[in-house]
Amino acid sequence: MSEKQKMDHSRRQLLKGGAALTLAGIGGAATLPVMAGTQGKVQTKFDEIVDIIVIGSGFAGMSAALKARESGDSVMVIDKMPVFGGNSTINGGAMAVAGSPLQKKEGIEDSVDTMVADMLEAGRGMNDVEMLKLVCNGTAESCEWLTEHGVKWKPFVQHFGGHSLPRVLQTVESSGAGIIRPLIKAAKKAGIDMRNQTKLESFVKNDEGRVIGIKVRDGFYFPRNKTGKVRLFGASKGVIMATGGFGRDIEYRQMQQPKLTKELDSTNHAGATSEALKQMMLIGANPIHLDQIQLGPWASPDEKGFGTASQFNTIATYPSGIVVDSRTGERFFNELADRKARADAIMTRRDEQGNPVYPIGFTNAEGAKKAQTLAWGLKYKVIQQAETLDELAQLYGIPAKALKEQVSRWNKAVSAGKDREFGRPMQKAMKLDQGPWYGVRMWPKVHYCMGGVRVNTHSQVLHLITDKPIEGLFAAGEATGGIHGASRLGACAVAEGVVTGRNAGQMCTQSKRVELAQA
Amino acid sequence: MSEKQKMDHSRRQLLKGGAALTLAGIGGAATLPVMAGTQGKVQTKFDEIVDIIVIGSGFAGMSAALKARESGDSVMVIDKMPVFGGNSTINGGAMAVAGSPLQKKEGIEDSVDTMVADMLEAGRGMNDVEMLKLVCNGTAESCEWLTEHGVKWKPFVQHFGGHSLPRVLQTVESSGAGIIRPLIKAAKKAGIDMRNQTKLESFVKNDEGRVIGIKVRDGFYFPRNKTGKVRLFGASKGVIMATGGFGRDIEYRQMQQPKLTKELDSTNHAGATSEALKQMMLIGANPIHLDQIQLGPWASPDEKGFGTASQFNTIATYPSGIVVDSRTGERFFNELADRKARADAIMTRRDEQGNPVYPIGFTNAEGAKKAQTLAWGLKYKVIQQAETLDELAQLYGIPAKALKEQVSRWNKAVSAGKDREFGRPMQKAMKLDQGPWYGVRMWPKVHYCMGGVRVNTHSQVLHLITDKPIEGLFAAGEATGGIHGASRLGACAVAEGVVTGRNAGQMCTQSKRVELAQA
Known part of the structure; x- marks a missing residue:
């Protein structure tokens, strides 16, 4: 453009829309450092400018940032917490993959369609099918991409609840940290600008309504709202929201689900709150599906947060043991059902006053051999060891005779390859024929938000009214809503986070760059 | 105020907040007729100004308008449709009342607490208990208020599904029109300004973020979006949103519940769409609970919309008959369960391809005697008459022997006063001992949105971030969310609409009046 053309262009813009600078967010009375042009044209001046800003540093955020950086764009990752990784570092590190080499090695025939069907069934048909297909379709490639970045997997696949067959890979650490650490390392190496204690306050949009940056609090001390210095960061290609769910935002989750009171614990880290979601809604x-909030059915009331039992029950009790009502010694649900079905079943166990009667899950040494948290659980007495079933019954006040009869019935079902009582899939079922036994008291905890913002398959956040993209705004992972419907299957959060994160990163790099002004 | 005082006031206002005029809504590029003050102060000039604007003219809207007008405020009611009343005029006119004189006359002991408990159970504990109490607590008084306005009730109470006892009053017309017509008549008499074909486009707020009016399309032709003349209406005390649900907004309801495709009919009028809800969300x-969308379990696939069967089944089949699977002739659910339980049960009846196998509901002449739509249903062949059970079986392809055995089992259950199979409450259960029989094919239709905006007990719309009132904005009836939780009980929409409408009207009159400028 010549100077003359530029001036004409500027005049046209001015005639078209006026000079409004829009800073979305509550109140709207924010004062911004602006530069008045010769004819009243106003332009935001940013403290710092990059191509792409990613908000959140969990699976989705780190995947988005790396993918975007691979294309050569400058990328900044911000996280409001003092440590990176969010929930992802305390997650179990299990990833559902449709058609992995490990499945082939074990002779398990899986497909993208099968995984989609499993997730649709768990989601009670409420799933966003296009996004669901995108996720399942991307799992094999994304898993390989993680491996290339140094993630190490256990050499076998697992059968998690609600999946019709074994398709779950898990990091050797049995933790999401086994994914997050290599990704952060790769991000730093690639020159991605990682900022912790930096909190999104609101979005900055230009005259056309495109998101061109964010207002942040730099040096933020969670959860003290007004801490940190207010600064403006520009994103000439776009902002990617990888801001997770709000499972630990007790006030907000109770607005949607009044029963999820503060008495009900959560597996989430303290930063799993709702401010970022709300800022998106305001623009x-x-x-x-904001009221679809998942309870993890593998948690124990005998420890805080995710703890040791969640992993133990996922890897040991559920696939290789059984769960009984402590009053009757009898099973009462399919231990490989989806999470909603299992959590709902467990929470029916109450006394006449409505207080929980914690069911007992148990397996034996053979079933527990792959569970790395066994020693810790025993140390903190969340998991208890018993040499005989009589001793186990005594430990938890279960009628011993009934318990032994239940174990005998279970072993017959394993021999028959069919669970006539509750329809549990029996491909990897194991007889419970000798001790030592390991027991856990069980009660669900708030774990995952199926709800979030609506996106398209380009990971663009869609506008409530037009259903068209809010330009410059992308979202991935738990921050989005609809992929899982009414209930997410286990190991599908890692899958979703990595696949949609990479998708968002790629799509954002393809956005048209807008010129921004430095302060 | 003297001229001097006014000027000082104006100067203070200016120093306080700057000169921004906010017109909320998409794009935000609207041009408004504004008046530039001597020092850059900008003020919206409204085409018309009243104290209170009510949007929507159903139960909630008319109740709000009348209650507000009673206090002497000037009130305008706008409705986007050519006729007033919305869904309320095609509703069944049934109102749940806790502790009505009619209940006392029939010796039925009821209480506000019992009604709250019933609604909480149906709502699966997801209800906003404070709002729920407000509704139940207001039913007796609101019912009396309706009677004073000329509403005529049948001289008996009915037992609707999910209620633990008979507490439902119904207009003699068996239609909500029996409520809406007297209220509109009273509104016109009281000098309320009623405007049809007038559609909310967006809200107008002042510097402090208070809603002070609305932008409308005057002379709007539903559903043609850009029709009508854009005008600005000021509301110096507030705007009351009585804008109902979005059951007929197929695109939007499918975003929340993908299974509610266009193939699934709705009982709602065509205007039950989501624009007003979205405008509220934008500010x-x-x-x-936007994904909690109720299916009416009493509808028939053999007619469009609410039709004749919905009323017939509510008044006759469900309380005084039974529903059977056409393939087995057997009952398969509690016919007095809440709507969600019944709709879910019916929709399990499918063939191997997943296509509906419509269950058959039926009663006899005695059971049908109170149902005013019987003749119309027979005329349109939605309801079919049979002289004998054999003939009924033949009409619907039910195995005759099994059907007769089922009827015999049912009659024994009535004698015993106990339904051991499905736990149906038997207070008003009736033996099915002689024809003629009346049968209906049944399949649910989209009926009611439990979801909507969060309000407090002053009927103020609460802000997403602060949870404090958006000043000047009130909401009532189906437009609000949370009162009914996961499933609304029958006859509780009239109760909710009238009680919360009156509450909103009263609360809005108590708002501080702001000075607005006429164009």
């Missing part, structure tokens, strides 16, 4: 993001 | 209203 027109379309919220989907 | 920060907090959406609750």
